[in-house]
Amino acid sequence: SPSSLSTSESDYASQLGTILHETTHALGFSFSQFQSFRSQQGGFYDSTGNATINSYAGDAPRDITIIDSPQVAQWTQSHFGCQTLAGAELEDQGGSGTVGSHWKKRTFMNEYMCGSSVNNPLLSGLTL
Numbered sequence: 020s021p022s023s024l025s026t027s028e029s030d031y032a033s034q035l036g037t038i039l040h041e042t043t044h045a046l047g048f049s050f051s052q053f054q055s056f057r058s059q060q061g062g063f064y065d066s067t068g069n070a071t072i073n074s075y076a077g078d079a080p081r082d083i084t085i086i087d088s089p090q091v092a093q094w095t096q097s098h099f100g101c102q103t104l105a106g107a108e109l110e111d112q113g114g115s116g117t118v119g120s121h122w123k124k125r126t127f128m129n130e131y132m133c134g135s136s137v138n139n140p141l142l143s144g145l146t147l
Contacts, residue, residue, distance in 0.1 A: 036140035050119035084109045
C-alpha cells in the first residue's frame, strides 16, 4: 500500500528492489506461469530436454525443482564454472508465495528474485 512507502533516502534501495521484484512477478516470474514460458523460436518448452521447470530426485536427499531452459542453464553453468549444471534451483522453503516462485536463497543470495528482501538486490543475467 502507498502508506507503507518511505520517503527516507536510506530506504530507497530496498524499496526499489521490492518494486522490481514484484513487477517481475507481475510479468510472469511465478511457479504457475513457468510452463507458459516460450523459447527464442516462439514455441513452448516441452518435455524433450527443454522443459522450463523440472524436479530431480538424483543423489540429493530431497527432490529439487529447477528451471532448466537453455538460457538459465547456460548462465548457471558459466556463473558457477560447472558445465554439468542442468539449470537454477527454485526455493523450497517459506510460504506458498515463496516456494517455487523464487531462486534458491542459499545459492543465489541477494539476486533480486530470491524470496526475501535485501538492501542491495543484484540484477543478474539469471533473471534478466
